[in-house]
Every structure is written in structure tokens, then in C-alpha cells.
Amino acid sequence: MISSEKRYAQAAYSSMTDGFDPKDAAVFGTICHQFPSMVRLNGLRLTAIFYDAKASASDSSVRSKAYSRYCKYMEQALELQGVRLSEFVNSPACDSIRYRLLSRQALAASIWFKRYAEAILKVDAEAQEVDA
Structure with missing residues (x-):
């Protein structure tokens, strides 16, 4: 039986390597860093709705695709x-x-998503942009 931590790590690693365009790494890494603080501040329900709304945006921008990828994984x-x-x-x-x-x-x-964003995508935690 697979442990929950291993499942989290596998999903996070897959999100970083599964056909990911490296030029969009900063956007995806920022999203990975924002999720845990948003959950702590707003709760999982509001954060999930926010991420889903951003993922379902009518435009097919890099940001929308990154939110969609994060939600999926x-x-x-x-x-x-x-x-x-x-x-x-x-x-x-x-x-x-x-x-x-x-x-x-x-x-x-989300800890695994943050870890891999720093290790694989080389996204710095301090260089986050605010997304409203």
C-alpha cells in the first residue's frame, strides 16, 4: 500500500515533469507557493473555488493553464x-x-508542490507575485 506522503510526492512531481513547458515555470511555481497560505487564510473551500475559477477562465492564457494543471494534480x-x-x-x-x-x-x-517548485522549477519563494 502506498503512503499518503508518497502519493502527494508523486502527484507533485508529475505536475512538474508531465509535458511542462519550462518557460511557464515561474507562473506555475508561484501558484504552488500561494496555495498553502491561501488555504490557511481563507480555508480550503474558498481557495478551491478561486483556483477552479482561475482554471476555468475563458482565456487560454499561461496563468489559466497553470491553475488548471495545479487543480488536476x-x-x-x-x-x-x-x-x-x-x-x-x-x-x-x-x-x-x-x-x-x-x-x-x-x-x-501542497508542501510537496512547493518543494518541487523550488527544486525542479527553481522558483524562489520570496519572488512571488500577488494574484487577485
Whole structure:
């Protein structure tokens, strides 16, 4: 059986190497660095909705693709099996106990995304841009 930490690490590593365009590394790395602080500040529900909205933007910009990639691999790490994170945290099946557990899991997974963004993409944590 695979441990949750190993699953998080595999999903994060895949997000960095699976057909990733290196010129977009700064954008994706910034998104990886922003997610945990946004979860701590706003909660998983609002952060998931925000990321999903950015991923579903009508333009096909680099930023929109980066948000989409992050959501896809975070959902993979959390084993949501094809259900979007924003839909899951807003579903009736996600009671407060499940929501808190999922929040802890998302924060644990996001650590791997940050680590790999620094190690593989060479994105500096201090050089984050603010995205509203």
C-alpha cells in the first residue's frame, strides 16, 4: 500500500515533469507557493473555488493553464477520482469532519508542490507575485 506522503510526492512531481513547458515555470511555481497560505487564510473551500475559477477562465492564457494543471494534480494527490476539488468541498457529502481532514491533506500535499517548485522549477519563494 502506498503512503499518503508518497502519493502527494508523486502527484507533485508529475505536475512538474508531465509535458511542462519550462518557460511557464515561474507562473506555475508561484501558484504552488500561494496555495498553502491561501488555504490557511481563507480555508480550503474558498481557495478551491478561486483556483477552479482561475482554471476555468475563458482565456487560454499561461496563468489559466497553470491553475488548471495545479487543480488536476492536487485532485490526483487527494484521490478525488475525477471530481473537481471545488465541487467536492461544496458537496453535501463533505461534512465538517471530512472537510477538516481534506484541508489537512491538501496542506500536506501542497508542501510537496512547493518543494518541487523550488527544486525542479527553481522558483524562489520570496519572488512571488500577488494574484487577485
